[in-house]
Amino acid sequence: LAGPAALTMQSAAPGTAAETPARPFTVLDAIDEYIASREAAGRMRNTLDSYRGHRNAIAQSPLGTVPADAVTPADIEAFRAWRRERSWKTVRRPGEVKDPDVTEVARAASNATVNRALMVLGASLNRLVKLGRLRENPVLRVVKAREARQPRVSLTKDEARRLIEASDPALRPLVAAGLYTGARLGELLRLTWADVTFGSGSGTGTISLFRPKVGNASRIPFHPRLAEELLRVRESRARKRGRPVPDDEPIFLSSYGRAWVTIGGAFKKALRTAGLEGRGIVYHSLRHTFAVHFLEGGAAVTDLQGILGHADLTTTQIYAHMVDSRTRASLVALDYGAPAATGDGADPGPAR
Incomplete structure (x- = not known):
């Protein structure tokens, strides 16, 4: 069976004077579509900011320009190594609603941060699979990095x-x-x-x-x-x-x-x-x-x-x-203060 046709982007409708040659539909395009779909579904602004922060970090990497239907597990492993060496801070410009800035800071990224970036990438490609525009999601073939387990805090x-x-x-x-x-x-x-x-x-x-x-x-x-x-x-x-x-x-x-x-x-x-x-x-x-x-x-x-x-x-x-x-x-915590008994606990009583 033939797989989905090659993914492309076109700047104008076919047959119009402004039509330009189609370009590959990249990883970054897939992420942008995914974020737009989540915004339409009513996801919170803070969540969308997080997605956009990961998106902008991916845009700085070689992975961002790779065609979405050509991504391999090796590409994702290379991105993970690249991402682990860089840490990014999301900065919202005053009055800006979309596309917050990302600023590189001098520290390595944690495994949790790298995994969140892969989650956004994986969700974006998985959406294309569900829509029949992509044969498979290569992110599923990459094992997540082990994260330090965060305790679940509850209140009395x-x-x-x-x-x-x-x-x-x-x-x-x-x-x-x-x-x-x-x-x-x-x-x-x-x-x-x-x-x-x-x-x-x-x-x-x-x-x-x-x-x-x-x-x-x-x-x-x-x-x-x-x-x-x-x-x-x-x-x-x-x-x-x-x-x-x-x-x-x-x-x-x-x-x-x-x-x-x-x-x-x-x-x-x-x-x-x-x-x-x-x-x-x-x-x-x-x-x-x-x-x-x-x-x-x-x-x-x-x-x-x-x-x-x-x-x-x-x-x-x-x-x-x-x-x-x-x-x-x-x-x-149930300590009544009585010391433990000695012996085997049996009391034979006086001999008869």
Whole structure:
């Protein structure tokens, strides 16, 4: 069977006066198309910035100009060696939305950074395979470099309470939503009021979540305290404006009354106020926190899988291991102070 036709780019429609000879469709073209598709799918700006940073680093390398249908595993191995010797810092120009600058810095790139670049490259080529424009994805034949395992950080219930209370008024409902639903930040920031249904009587409700990371959607229940928080937000906005809040408005807005661009500064300030700074806690830690306490409450791993939207149960089982570790730590901490007995524990009593 014949494979896909050679990939080319053409600057004008065939037959027009401006038509120029077609040029090869390069790796960089594939990445640009992939980023555009992810932007159209609603990926967060920070994620797109990361993609563009890797894209601009690839543009500096020989791999960027290689035709997408001519890339070999050897090309990718050569890029990995080239990339490992260089580190790039993404710099956003004031007021610029797309194409942040990348500036080379004098240090080697970590295995994790190199793997992220290969992930962007692999996803870009995989998209072409799915569209029938490429026979195979050579990135799949390259083994990822081993990364230092980063511990998954979760908060105790008291720490979670302190973080909610330390968050500013705009951030607070977003922190509460992360802790009470386990949803990813990008999933929550896409929500509008039309996606939420408040229960009657019980004070609970449900949220419709779309998950572009795994391409699925589900409706999940949420806690009465989150229902209180969201109702308070909507009522407060309606009262300030003197009119009802429209259903198509985003639920979570920044202190400027606009969609969040980044929560980094506000989240760091909340961590500092709550005394949780320096622990490696990020917003995604709220997802870990939800998962751990959900399982500690007696829920099944399969229930958690459905709520978190994991396509693979093995991903969810990582949280079960976290709960096991915390259980073991709790058992070790049970020290009643009584020294161990000597002997074999048997007491024959007085001879008769």
